[in-house]
Amino acid sequence: MFCLCFLGLGGASELAFIKEPSDVIAVRDRPLMLDCQVEGEGPITITWRRNGVPVPLGARAAVLDNGTLLIRNLQKRRDSDESDAGEYDCAAQNRYGLLISRKAHVQLASLPKFHTHPESMSVDEGGVARFHCAVSGVPEANITWERNRTALNADDNRYTLLPNGILHITGVRQADSGSYRCVAKNIANTRYSHEAQLSVTANRLYxxxxxxxxxxxxxxxxxxxxxxxxxxxxxxxxxxxxxxxxxxxxxxxxxxxxxxxxxxxxxxxxxxxxxxxxxxxxxxxxxxxxxxxxxxxxxxxxxxxxxxxxxxxxxxxxxx
CATH class of the missing domain: 2.60.40.10 (Immunoglobulins)
Structure with a gap:
């Protein structure tokens, strides 16, 4: 989606995008590059805006020769709402016209603390154990499980790991007793849930x-x-x-x-x-x-x- 307006009449060399900025999830304290490559008759001036306001250039941000915006150190200040996240677009202009790119949404990757932790439970031998953890990450975190701080054996078909952070253990055995926790990981961080104890009892009554x-x-x-x-x-x-x-x-x-x-x-x-x-x-x-x-x-x-x-x-x- 772009806006094209011609300032001159006749003989205009139209501007056209080769690359426009794309939506991205970026990591704080790391560099970010947003594409803006244009073809047309030079000289062509490239400018960038964030949330409709020109991006200040200097030590932290620069426009490269090919029009790409480089933010050298993405920031999100903990003590304020100030952030490099937002909607970015670039504008290309020559003597014939002005071309405005699509808006690219830049999100900051995050992984806050778990809002649901697994809870301890006692299960009869041969029964089923269920643990649940939940965390809201950007991007969505990959969740795995540990027993006694060692990764569960994924080849054991008694373990079922649902994508929403739920672990089922079927046919529970005495050897399954121990401490269970889930591990959430994305590009922003790795977090560990509280530990939950699984106790296995030998009750085999109907x-x-x-x-x-x-x-x-x-x-x-x-x-x-x-x-x-x-x-x-x-x-x-x-x-x-x-x-x-x-x-x-x-x-x-x-x-x-x-x-x-x-x-x-x-x-x-x-x-x-x-x-x-x-x-x-x-x-x-x-x-x-x-x-x-x-x-x-x-x-x-x-x-x-x-x-x-x-x-x-x-x-x-x-x-x-």
Missing amino acids: KEPVILSGPQNLTLNVHQTAILECIATGNPRPIVSWSRLDGRSIGVEGIQVLGTGNLIISDVSLQHSGVYVCSANRPGTRMRRTALGRLVVQGTINTHTPSHESNLGFSSDQCK
């Missing part, structure tokens, strides 16, 4: 199926990924299955089941909207527990984060 964590209500935009969690425990271990409340088929394309029953729907479309039912069945019987969650897929793209609402009120657990 237990009816129980859904420890069911699907949340989700509102997503098309092409996003839906994560519908369903973690159940009991002795013997219940079998988890999924259905839709309206009876329609869930389908197979773009559908993945992680762990013992978490439903992942990638690249959601409007047709995926509906109420999803997670059932935990006791093997060989008709006894089951159910939990329901509503998935709403919006047809328009916006910049808001998916909202997580409370579980549906009309049914949580039932036993048949």
Whole structure:
């Protein structure tokens, strides 16, 4: 998107962008370069603005010969709102006209402290453990887990790591006892959550199926990924299955089941909207527990984060 206005009549040599600035997530205290390369009859003057105000040039910022803006040391002052983040555009001008680039949004990378930490728990041997941590990073942080400050063995299929910071351990053993924490990492920082203790008890009595964590209500935009969690425990271990409340088929394309029953729907479309039912069945019987969650897929793209609402009120657990 650009604005082109000619100041002269006839014989004008049009200006055209070869490269325009792009949106970027930048790291504080490191250099940042924004492209602005133009072709046309010289001499051509390149100027830069941030949030509509000319960028001050000097020791911290310079325009290179090819029009690129170099900020030598990106800043965000902790004691004020002053920051190099914002919307940047460049303007190219020769004697025939003026060309203004698209606006590029510059965000500062960040990784604040965890706002959800894993909590200690006691689990029967053979049961299921669930830990959850959450942090809001820019860009989104990659989350991994440690036991006793050593990375979990990713090849062990008893571990299920959901992308939203949830760890499931199925078929818990005495050897799984210990301290668990999650590690969040992005280009800005690495952070560690509080540690949570997992205690394993040797109780092997019969237990009816129980859904420890069911699907949340989700509102997503098309092409996003839906994560519908369903973690159940009991002795013997219940079998988890999924259905839709309206009876329609869930389908197979773009559908993945992680762990013992978490439903992942990638690249959601409007047709995926509906109420999803997670059932935990006791093997060989008709006894089951159910939990329901509503998935709403919006047809328009916006910049808001998916909202997580409370579980549906009309049914949580039932036993048949």
